[in-house]
Structures are given as C-alpha cells and as structure tokens.
Amino acid sequence: MIKTSRNAEKDSRTQFIKFRVSDEELEAINNKFQNSGMKSKSDFIRTMIMEGHIVIFSETELREIHRLMTTIANNVNQIAVRANSTGKVYDEDIAEIKEEINQIWQPLRYFQSQLLRLKH
CATH class of the missing domain: 1.10.1220 (Arc Repressor Mutant)
Known part of the structure; x- marks a missing residue:
C-alpha cells in the first residue's frame, strides 16, 4: 500500500x-x-x-485614544454650534483641534506598527 x-x-x-x-x-x-x-x-x-497571532493591546492606551477622540469630537461640535450661531470660526479653535489630532496620531501609529508586524 x-x-x-x-x-x-x-x-x-x-x-x-x-x-x-x-x-x-x-x-x-x-x-x-x-x-x-x-x-x-x-x-x-x-x-x-x-x-x-495573539494581539494584546493596552487598555490604558485604548482608553487614552478614546478620551482624545471624545475631546476632539466635543470641540468640533462646539465649533459647529458657534459657527452656526455666529457665522464665524476662529483660528484658535482650528489650531486646538489640529493639536489634539497630532496628539492622537502617536498612539494610532504605534497600533498600526504592531498590526503591520503581524503580516510578516
């Protein structure tokens, strides 16, 4: 056989x-x-x-990303309310949102690098 x-x-x-x-x-x-x-x-x-693959993400880092996203969403909402009521958007508001977005990129890039390592 x-x-x-x-x-x-x-x-x-x-x-x-x-x-x-x-x-x-x-x-x-x-x-x-x-x-x-x-x-x-x-x-x-x-x-x-x-x-x-086992992927372990830090709950602390995920909570921080969530906090930053909530802050950004709240600020955008406040700017939208102000823009609708006054018709104006202030440079300081835009600068604040840009800074908050820059803060969130670092942890997001970290998670992206961890996920990309799994492909190899």
Whole structure:
C-alpha cells in the first residue's frame, strides 16, 4: 500500500490535546471554523495555533485614544454650534483641534506598527 502525504501526515500525529471550553467559546470556535472554509476542524484549530497571532493591546492606551477622540469630537461640535450661531470660526479653535489630532496620531501609529508586524 502506498501512503499519500496526507496519510503519512495523519500517521505522524499520534498525540491528542484535550481542553475545556464554555458553550459560548465552543459556539465562537464553530462559527470561525465554518467561516474559514476549511474542511477539517482539526486542521482549522491546528492552523490557528501554529499560524495565528495573539494581539494584546493596552487598555490604558485604548482608553487614552478614546478620551482624545471624545475631546476632539466635543470641540468640533462646539465649533459647529458657534459657527452656526455666529457665522464665524476662529483660528484658535482650528489650531486646538489640529493639536489634539497630532496628539492622537502617536498612539494610532504605534497600533498600526504592531498590526503591520503581524503580516510578516
């Protein structure tokens, strides 16, 4: 009998890994497996473990980005209200928003660099 590479691969896999998951975790795994287009759940899980990435973002940094975005949104809203009521937009308002946007770029660039590293 001639063994195909697929059969040889299966024969080399003699170890089992068993772990517990909650109902919600199992549902999430099954949904991701179904969306993956892969035919074997074992191949799917093996691929996710061997080739997947774990991305951990700092909650503190995410909260800071959220705070900065909220500040910018509030300032833009205040300028819009003032512009609608007076018909004027002040240079100081625009300068303040530009400064706030510059502050948010640094953490966003950091997150972008972390995500780009995953591609390689």
